[in-house]
Amino acid sequence: MSDWIIRPAVETDLAAIMAIEHACFPEDAWSQDNMRFELLAHHTEYFVAVRDEMVIGYAGLSKVPASDQGDVQTIAVLPAARGLGLGRALMEALLSAARRLHANEIFLEVRADNPVAQSLYFALGFEHIDTRKNYYQPAGIDAWIMRLVMPAGSVGREPIVLGIESTCDETGVGIVRGTTLLANVISSSMDEHARFGGVVPEIAARAHLEALKPTLDKALAEANLSLHEIDAIAVANGPGLGGAVMVGVAAAKALSIATGKPIYAVNHLVGHVGVDILERGQVETPTVA
Amino acid sequence: MAYLLAIDTSAGTSVAVLKDGIALSEIEIADTRSHTESIGNAIESALTQAGVKPNQVQSVAVGRGPAPFTGLRVGIAAAIMFAEGSGAKLFGVVSLDAIAKQELSTRESADGGQLLVTSDARRSEHYWALYSGLDRHGVPVCVEGPSVNRPADIEAMLLTRGITAARTSVVISARAIGELFEAQAASGVLSDDITALYLRNPDAVEPKNLRDFGKKVSG
Numbered sequence: 001m002s003d004w005i006i007r008p009a010v011e012t013d014l015a016a017i018m019a020i021e022h023a024c025f026p027e028d029a030w031s032q033d034n035m036r037f038e039l040l041a042h043h044t045e046y047f048v049a050v051r052d053e054m055v056i057g058y059a060g061l062s063k064v065p066a067s068d069q070g071d072v073q074t075i076a077v078l079p080a081a082r083g084l085g086l087g088r089a090l091m092e093a094l095l096s097a098a099r100r101l102h103a104n105e106i107f108l109e110v111r112a113d114n115p116v117a118q119s120l121y122f123a124l125g126f127e128h129i130d131t132r133k134n135y136y137q138p139a140g141i142d143a144w145i146m147r148l149v150m151p152a153g154s155v156g157r158e159p160i161v162l163g164i165e166s167t168c169d170e171t172g173v174g175i176v177r178g179t180t181l182l183a184n185v186i187s188s189s190m191d192e193h194a195r196f197g198g199v200v201p202e203i204a205a206r207a208h209l210e211a212l213k214p215t216l217d218k219a220l221a222e223a224n225l226s227l228h229e230i231d232a233i234a235v236a237n238g239p240g241l242g243g244a245v246m247v248g249v250a251a252a253k254a255l256s257i258a259t260g261k262p263i264y265a266v267n268h269l270v271g272h273v274g275v276d277i278l279e280r281g282q283v284e285t286p287t288v289a
Numbered sequence: 290m291a292y293l294l295a296i297d298t299s300a301g302t303s304v305a306v307l308k309d310g311i312a313l314s315e316i317e318i319a320d321t322r323s324h325t326e327s328i329g330n331a332i333e334s335a336l337t338q339a340g341v342k343p344n345q346v347q348s349v350a351v352g353r354g355p356a357p358f359t360g361l362r363v364g365i366a367a368a369i370m371f372a373e374g375s376g377a378k379l380f381g382v383v384s385l386d387a388i389a390k391q392e393l394s395t396r397e398s399a400d401g402g403q404l405l406v407t408s409d410a411r412r413s414e415h416y417w418a419l420y421s422g423l424d425r426h427g428v429p430v431c432v433e434g435p436s437v438n439r440p441a442d443i444e445a446m447l448l449t450r451g452i453t454a455a456r457t458s459v460v461i462s463a464r465a466i467g468e469l470f471e472a473q474a475a476s477g478v479l480s481d482d483i484t485a486l487y488l489r490n491p492d493a494v495e496p497k498n499l500r501d502f503g504k505k506v507s508g
């Protein structure tokens with residue numbers, strides 16, 4: 001049985017989600033229009049669990065920017081796919097989104113006659129703070145109101161991205177959290193090129209290979225982070241000297257596979273513009289990088 | 290579970306996952322100009338086909354060549370960073386040695402003669418190394434090289450020294466790297482030297498007068 005993945009929901013998931021909605025909530029399923037609105041609203045984050053290209057579960061969070069409270073809107077897993085930890089994985093996706101959106105309190109309602117779901121929520125740190133009588137109609141089942149107060153320090157953690165640059169004669173490893181620079185280590189082979197009067201591609205590429213590990217280790221130390229705390233890897237995939245770019249890209253790909261972190265390619269010139277925007281807030285146009 | 294990830298990009302892109310010297314998966318991409326494009330999928334497919342997760346890989350063995358430049362570095366860079374990300378230990382294997390082991394272990398006896406392993410070094414030259422046979426752990430004994438010369442000069446050298454050697458130029462594979470790693474482990478001669486064997490200096494000519502040269506490339 002192959003693994004499932006959790007990914008953000010998109011509009012084309014709507015039909016699959018509605019099929020599960022009716023299977024799981026025969027008496028009080030949302031309408032398709034309601035569900036579409038939920039999926040596409042700005043203040044919501046919806047995720048789906050997918051296995052063999054089939055949506056087998058979904059969950060949604062609502063969090064308006066002005067408030068620091070979020071609400072679990074819904075969570076549902078196909079009966080055939082239960083017992084695999086999907087419920088927990090979907091909830092963790094919601095909680096991580098909530099943290100990223102600076103919510104420090106999360107609320108949800110659960111049927112009083114659903115101990116399985118309740119034990120999951122207790123395990124995630126929710127507390128039962130209130131009960132609504134006859135909340136679920138037409139069956140007249142009570143609803144538990146549960147709340148999770150986010151642990152201090154976990155709120156608003158912006159993504160930590162590790163960047164690798166090797167397009168010319170400098171091997172660079174940078175680490176940012178959101179737009180805060182945590183480390184920027186450069187190892188240059190410039191002086192090896194001096195006597196040739198210009199950058200010799202082969203010398204640069206050989207230097208990149210040797211500089212890879214030391215530069216990465218120094219950057220992680222400077223940022224006081226381990227590789228597992230990195231959320232994503234970005235690598236400059238050109239323009240640049242072919243042999244040099246290859247070293248950085250091969251390194252980034254292997255790092256991404258080994259750590260299971262997503263990898264993104266970045267155009268070196270876009271990086272230049274990005275730096276200006278970060279430092280000066282904006283860049284006059286037209287501008288040439 | 291001692292899983293080994295073996296990587297070699299001294300020719301094409303070759304990745305294999307082995308356990309106790311047995312290949313569980315092998316990915317071979319012959320193209321010698323698509324190492325960077327192929328290395329990510331090659332590692333990922335080798336792991337999935339073997340049913341091994343990155344953090345289960347205990348060792349990484351990478352071919353050090355000799356090979357003509359750019360492609361060689363892709364495998365080594367990937368090996369360095371895979372080890373860094375997975376926590377696996379990193380080892381280097383001379384690719385010509387791995388070819389020698391394949392060839393010598395398929396022969397009943399090395400009939401006393403030596404084995405010359407060659408591979409294309411471009412510019413009408415060959416990388417070569419001379420082997421006298423396998424030691425009792427199956428590790429090839431290199432008596433000369435690796436080096437890079439024109440084929441005619443290699444032949445002349447063998448002739449003048451009265452050496453008769455069988456020849457092979459079998460293409461390297463990650464499985465061969467893994468099998469040699471296993472033999473080296475058994476005889477305690479594993480090496481963590483993963484420097485690339487270029488055997489040639491970068492072809493860069495120092496200009497006569499440096500006065501009018503500045504750093505040409507902006508950062």
Ligand SMILES: [Zn+2]
Nearest residue numbers: 268272507508
């Ligand atoms: Zn630049």
